[in-house]
Amino acid sequence: MNMPAKNKFNIWNILALIILSFFLLFTVYPLFLVLKKSIVDPNTGAFTLSYLTKFFTNKFYWVTLINSFKVTIVVTLLSVALGLPIAYLMRKIKIFGNKIVETLIIISYLSPPFIGAYAWIQLLGRNGVLTKFINSIFKLQFNGIYGFPGIVLVLTLQSFPLVYMYISGALKNLDNSLDEAAESLGYTSLERVFKIIIPLVMPTVLASCILVFMRVIADFGTPMLIGEGFKTMPVLIYNQFMSEVGGDDGFAAALCVIIIALTILLFLIQRFVANHYSYSMTALKPMMPQKEKGIKNIFAHLFVYLTVLLAILPQIVVIYTSFLKNRGGQVFIKGFSLDSYRATLLAKDNSIIPNTYKLGLAAILIIIVLGILISYLTVRKRNSLTSTLDTITMFPFIIPGSVLGIAFLFAFNQKPLLLSGTAIIMIIAFAIRRMPYTIRSSTAIISQISPSIEEAAISLGASETRAFTRVIVPMMMPGVIAGAIMSWVTVISELSSSIILYTNKTQTLTVAIYTEVIRGNYGNAAAYSTVLTLTSIVSLLLFYKLTGKKEIGV
């Protein structure tokens, strides 16, 4: 809209400036410090490449990068190999209980990967139930699924849901008449899959691949727990930074820079793919799942059920474990009890759960307010200032959590900006990291609101701010809430930055689960995980209820 008021200092520009300074302070400045520390010698203040050289000349270090790539590539490929066929089967064939299957897939996606790692250790670790079972039957000396295969197993099962959700969404926008047109032109069912369906969903496949790639390469908890000797970049970063013998800031910063460079590259590829290889489709008549008969039907059901069972297995194991009788949380004895819950939820002075909720809700509040304003400003008040805002707010999306955590500690470790150790630093880290979900869904909804709605309000005598608060904000709410729930679920399952930023006073559920697992106290970890899973499920149901949709925006 083109308002007569040419005043540059109108309320919108002032708001944009305030939000921009917030992001400059909490995103750009910390990241700038990381870059600076990675190339400046702290003693002389001179430019140095020694940290980067140290990484690339020492096999102990650079091998982690190779490891990260290995894991990421294999996981991405396997995720597509599982996600694509399941998405197609679920759209094409009527799978019994498909609603539940879909919900289970989403739940397995929402839970933090490291819980999967810890659950699989219980099943296939050195003393795992399945390991013992296999070894006793086949007289083997199988030593547990650690290292590369373990990481791949856990991350694949956690990542294919993302591919599934993306492709499922694309297939829903694929009009059935396209398939019918090909059929009428004489193509067989299989030919149609390869000539019509796959080419049309290919851009989506690529987009989801890159997202999986970014998530996996930045994941810290899984390789930390199940990787053992097999170290990846995020693990190296964490170790270098947190090392008991005095972490090396400069080297850790250099590692951060390397991984940021990688993720930025991936992000640019993703943008390119999205801009150049997407078809805009809206289906008047989407594909309808048909009942299948015979072997095809059995095979489809088996494939879907088995995969989903594997994906949801960690959750089942965790919930089951949480009810086992145990001594001090470490040694399990026969029978069920609420011991683990007694030791955690009901323990005196246990502030972990209230912490999680308090910090999470505070972060969500910031996310909602800023999310609404940012999406409004970037869509409706397009200028150089808001474009900058648009770019900067997407930054955190590509910065791995551990990198953000380290950057925050670099930046806010001394007066006047002494924030480390406070709840505020945690809240801001959560808010910044998970805001993109809310911004994206808010932006989507505001793009659908016709500008004339706002003009109508103004022509009726409302001021711009009144038109915004009384008309635009209420109309945006469904999209904002949907995004905020997604932000919420990811905030409470956030580990990689909180593990670096937390103190005893600001411990959250994920941090508690992680530390309990490291201590070997699986009972307590299971009880905390169950609380986390339940919170996610309730949030998901709330999301369904509020949006009336059976799918989530990813």
Next chain:
Amino acid sequence: MSVSIDIENVVKRYGDKTIIDGLSLMVSPGEFFTLLGPSGCGKTTLLRMIIGFNTIEGGEIKINGNVINNIPVNKRNMGMVFQNYAIFPHMSVKENVAFGLKNRGLSKQEIEDKIKEILDIVKIDEYKDRMPDKLSGGQQQRVALARAIVIHPQVLLMDEPLSNLDAKLRVEMRNAIKNIQQQVGITTVYVTHDQEEALAVSDRIAVMHEGKIQQIGTPRQVFERPLNVFVSNFIGVSNILEANIETNGGERNINFDNNYIVKMDNLRDDIKDDLKVLVSVRPHEFIISKNEEGIKGIIKGSMFLGLNTHYFVALEDGKEIEVIQNSDLSDIIPNGTRINLEVKPNKINVFDCNSQKTLIQVGEKHEYAS
């Protein structure tokens, strides 16, 4: 208490592109004034300058003589009906209508009364508690109209309000709009690209093209005496034929190619002999001749539309034209029939081939002039 709108030499620029360059017009108090033109002609741009969504880069817009260029939109007190209605989807019909009243310091009772009154006028009282998504297109249109009028604006602006409705509803709603406008007596500027709609509702029409006004006049004037070829083509269907002027003493004739000569008595006095002209003949201004006189052609096709029958006729030079005859006059003439076409000299319009402007006398008295 209706107001006049004076638009004086206004200029609209986007960057270094000038969309409207010094346009002037005047709307009388209580008038239903229409801006008509093809898309991109600048009509919506001009409308949005009047309400204030677009800035004015030059010239002035005055309401009752007072310049309003720098008054913000929300202080202009103008009602606007949008192309997509812009109904607030999260408010009921009543809340939508009440929105503009709420920040005017009226008492609850006053607001209630005003809403009641306007909902009666636009005939949607029974739907007042419904949400917009439960309304048909026509009903939403009525809500949009009620919401714009209820604040008693000085001026009512409508931006293609009927373009989202189906054909039948469009006719019904344009009658409703016309009636309501007359009832309320508010100065109205209406934007449309649909010439039939413009003819139906307007007191006066400004035909626009490429940011310029081509003609301002009553519906009859712009339809029957277009000032240039563009207006002639844009409003209604016109067949444009090439011809030459033949002067013979005080007589001025139009000579069509095959020596069909028509005597004219309303051409300008200063016309020179042998001037190349374009003759605009509406399909119903042809007479299928019984004698040998007329422009020769062959019937290529016909379309019976009840009251009238349309013929598609190929002339000797290959040009295809459309002719409309009252169906009662004769049986449908079969394809391939050779016919002669005469024109009605007092109806046709003649334009200079170069300037494309009319050669009909200014202020020419014809029987329908208003």
